[in-house]
Amino acid sequence: MHIENNYPHHTFYDEAISAEETPRKASKDLFKHLNNMGLDELKERQKTAEKTIAQMGISFTVYSDKGNIDRLWPFDLIPRTIEASEWKQVTLGLKQRLKALNLFIEDIYNEQKILKDKIIPEEVVLTSKDYRPESRGMKLKHQSWACICGSDLVRNDDGKFYVLEDNLRVPSGVSYMLENRSVSKQVMPEAFQDINIQPMHQYTYELLKMLGSISPNDTENPEVVVLTPGIFNSAYYEHAYLAHEMGVELVEGSDLIVDDNDCVYMRNIDGLQKVDVIYRRIDDAFLDPEVFREDSTLGVPGLMRAWRAGNVGIANAPGCGVADDKVLYAYVPDIIRYYLNEEPLISNVPTYECSKEEDYQYVLQNLSKLVIKPANESGGYGLLIGPKASQEELDTFSKLIQENPRNYVAQPTLNISTVPTLCESLEPRHVDLRPFILHGEKSYVTAGGLTRVALVKGSLVVNSSQGGGSKDTWIIELEDK
Amino acid sequence: MLSRVAERLYWLARYIERIENTARLAQVHSQLMLDMPKSVKLSWHTLIEITNNEDFFDEHYDAKTEKNCCWALLGDRDNSASLMSSLWWARENVRTTRDTLPRETWIYINELYLLVNEKQEDFYVRSKRNTLLEQIIRSCQAIAGMLDGTMSLNTTFQFLQLGTAIERADMTSRLLDVGAFFVAQETEAQEIKQFESILWANILKSVSAYFMYRQAVHMDINGKSVIRYLVNDPALFRSIKHCATMMQTQVNTLPNTLEINESISELQALIEKKIPFELGSPVLHNYLDDVQMQLSKVHNQFYSTWFHPSISQETMQQQSQ
Known part of the structure; x- marks a missing residue:
């Protein structure tokens, strides 16, 4: 009796088990291991994994009315597998996309050719909440505006990957991707011995190399720092993790000062030390109280001056969120064609813009079939999933859209793929995938990414703040047999 | 080194030392209580006095009972000088200086925190208190030894x-x-x-x-x-x-x-x-x-x-x- 024989039938694309109820190519060896262990052993190992996570203190913070709660990172033992040859194609598509988006951002803050050529309506860009006039006129080394991108991919029932959104502002999750790998190596060492799984821990070296490459100063060893809002931020764990792995300082706003010559320094016990590159994990709005929110105590007064003077590199650059707007998303295929003269290698999900008259009518009439997204929220907040919504929720969104059409986009509900997940037995649960893409002097894509899984049966919401979990992602090199 | 990091490291070491000392103090004090004659004015409240916690105690507690004094000194998170608060701060300080410390530092401190957090009710119970204090002291010594041995x-x-x-x-x-x-x-x-x-x-x-x-x-x-x-x-x-x-x-x-x-x-x-x-x-x-x-x-x-x-x-x- 094989584990996969009990796997429930359903109509979605499953990442591991094909319609014929046998493991797909990339999952064959994995299932050999799972069957060797058996369900009881798997459950034991799941417990070991959870204990390891508690011991390593891998946690994330949930904001709630009752204050902030530190929760242990939810992890499911059964990995998601992808064939290396398929991943290579995805990688090319992601690099292509980020390259085009960076050219777009540089254009928007300079000549605005794409607007003049009427590829994108001006108001879509200039009314975006993340358009920053303060960044106008800036030209960056390697056009590295969005240096670190965490794109959300989903696989639809046609078996194809789609980009759901581009996270260009301060994407998070990469430390969890790496920790998932550490945990799964600890609890399933045999599998790593037998299966060709691409390693992923070189990410932090690649990140440091990329950050060094955007330094505007001609120093041999650029001083790189990670700027965090502090311990109360939900991603603090990740900020500390990345700084540690790169061997650079983790700083808070109050550790940095900008002097009259527009140079950035950090406060050390023996005085001030010059900083060349800042990997900031703070939103634009809090970055510099001289320019943006005056009440920000997280930022560094004068940072924008220093950046504009070309004395410090900031990753991601202020204002790059303009390309990470859910309305603009609809135009990314056009952006790729315009700047690169290439066809997009990864598809977009069809997107209706509520600000367009014909789309507006369609959306209002078909609310119950669509997913409605606010143009500028992250973390799965303020989302409406039409087929699952109550009449009351549908009415609320109908009103919201009519009040402010620019603020909403709609997409058809996708039948996103599932992965076997350890419950009482193995059951299918929906997943997405967030790979991380670096763009500096060179481009780099992680081997796999963070697979997030909706642990609740039938649920499509994968966010950890809302009952989502995660899995290790294995990119598998198949051996010729 | 960043000034802020130096400050947190300094406090981390203070807190670890303070946790151990507070645990030892409470442990020894309960022994002393058993030996001293009734006429000597030695009470659980002396513990509160030694550790400069009188103001906090007067404000938050009524009776100077064993339970109250022990809780104020050991378990009370509202008292910034309690053992539990020191432990919480020690853990936060490691969390924010993790990148400068051996990896075990976090694991040890976190483990101790999880342990005390789970068993904190034991601070109330005389028969269980000593066992917990013993464990805390041992953990602090392990941390100090680990740092001496690996840095x-x-x-x-x-x-x-x-x-x-x-x-x-x-x-x-x-x-x-x-x-x-x-x-x-x-x-x-x-x-x-x-x-x-x-x-x-x-x-x-x-x-x-x-x-x-x-x-x-x-x-x-x-x-x-x-x-x-x-x-x-x-x-x-x-x-x-x-x-x-x-x-x-x-x-x-x-x-x-x-x-x-x-x-x-x-x-x-x-x-x-x-x-x-x-x-x-x-x-x-x-x-x-x-x-x-x-x-x-x-x-x-x-x-x-x-x-x-x-x-x-x-x-x-x-x-x-």
Whole structure:
């Protein structure tokens, strides 16, 4: 009796088990291991994994009315597998996309050719909440505006990957991707011995190399720092993790000062030390109280001056969120064609813009079939999933859209793929995938990414703040047999 | 090294030292309670007094019961000086300086935190309290040993040493003050006399110096000699003198230390002085007060030199109490 024989039938694309109820190519060896262990052993190992996570203190913070709660990172033992040859194609598509988006951002803050050529309506860009006039006129080394991108991919029932959104502002999750790998190596060492799984821990070296490459100063060893809002931020764990792995300082706003010559320094016990590159994990709005929110105590007064003077590199650059707007998303295929003269290698999900008259009518009439997204929220907040919504929720969104059409986009509900997940037995649960893409002097894509899984049966919401979990992602090199 | 990181490392070491000392203090105190005659005014509340928690206690508790006193000192998260608060802060400080410390530091501290958090109800129960305190002490020793065994002599280690040394010296002076409290009791001097050796033996135990004292000082245990031993024995790691030397060693290789060096020299001069000791008089207490003041001066100079060079002293002591 094989584990996969009990796997429930359903109509979605499953990442591991094909319609014929046998493991797909990339999952064959994995299932050999799972069957060797058996369900009881798997459950034991799941417990070991959870204990390891508690011991390593891998946690994330949930904001709630009752204050902030530190929760242990939810992890499911059964990995998601992808064939290396398929991943290579995805990688090319992601690099292509980020390259085009960076050219777009540089254009928007300079000549605005794409607007003049009427590829994108001006108001879509200039009314975006993340358009920053303060960044106008800036030209960056390697056009590295969005240096670190965490794109959300989903696989639809046609078996194809789609980009759901581009996270260009301060994407998070990469430390969890790496920790998932550490945990799964600890609890399933045999599998790593037998299966060709691409390693992923070189990410932090690649990140440091990329950050060094955007330094505007001609120093041999650029001083790189990670700027965090502090311990109360939900991603603090990740900020500390990345700084540690790169061997650079983790700083808070109050550790940095900008002097009259527009140079950035950090406060050390023996005085001030010059900083060349800042990997900031703070939103634009809090970055510099001289320019943006005056009440920000997280930022560094004068940072924008220093950046504009070309004395410090900031990753991601202020204002790059303009390309990470859910309305603009609809135009990314056009952006790729315009700047690169290439066809997009990864598809977009069809997107209706509520600000367009014909789309507006369609959306209002078909609310119950669509997913409605606010143009500028992250973390799965303020989302409406039409087929699952109550009449009351549908009415609320109908009103919201009519009040402010620019603020909403709609997409058809996708039948996103599932992965076997350890419950009482193995059951299918929906997943997405967030790979991380670096763009500096060179481009780099992680081997796999963070697979997030909706642990609740039938649920499509994968966010950890809302009952989502995660899995290790294995990119598998198949051996010729 | 970042000023902020230096500050947190310094406090991390202080908290670890403080957790161990507080646990030991509570443990020894409950032993002492069993030995002392009823007429000696020794209560659970003495613990609150030694640790300077009277104001907090008066504000938050009614009766000076064993349960209340133990909870205020050990488990109460609202008391910024409780063992649990120190542990919480120690853990936060590791979390924010993780990148400068051996990986085990986080694992050990986190483990201890999870343990105490799970068992904190045991602080209420006399029969279980000691077991938990024992575990806490052992964990703190493991952490200190791990750091000694895995670090190199770098700036991180130096700030940890400074924190350990100053907290240890401060705690030793406070514990001696318990002795001073009894010495100063005029009316009951006669009655205390017969319990004197038990009292001072317990003070030695609470800084885990009993064994070393026995080996080094071959005579009966009395106030004068215990005080001398704990204040200026050069060989005892927990003596105030040794703590001062430890600080000076580290300070010598850190930047901008002219002022701090002077203050440490003053502290050393104070330690070398003949310690006043007189039954029925507060002179010992006053002397220990001077020592604590001098420690506090050194602490403030750490701030003005390394942690917050240009910011006024009131705003900067968010972590101290």
